[in-house]
Amino acid sequence: MVASHDLYQDLQVSREDIQKRREQDSKLDQLLDEYNDLDNQVLAGESISAGNAEDDAVQELKERRRAVKDRIAHHLQGGQG
Template identity: 35%
Template structure:
């Protein structure tokens, strides 16, 4: 059974701190929302026993999730950086 990735745990940041950062930075909020949506879609695809999406599509979802996580980390480290 696939499990959703805990973004705060992965980035070693408290949920409260993430909430504060998201509230203060609309760009970060958008990135985190995209990450959560992509993570949910990835987990759903992994848990589905029927082949709703191809292996290539699942791999693409995972790659997108990883890129978003990298952008989120970059945004947290440097809020002035362009997204």
């Protein structure tokens, strides 16, 4: 079954906290949009190749998504993301 990652759980922050912060932080807003776009692409790629060996394009998208999540976590901790 294909399922979206729960970014909020991964980051150990509430959805409400992130929404408040993104309204005041354009960089965080941009990173979250990028993450959501990549997550949607991963989900679409996984649904197309469901049951087949994961293809390189989906793996690349997952790596990019993970990198963006790391940038979000860094940004939330006070870094420049």
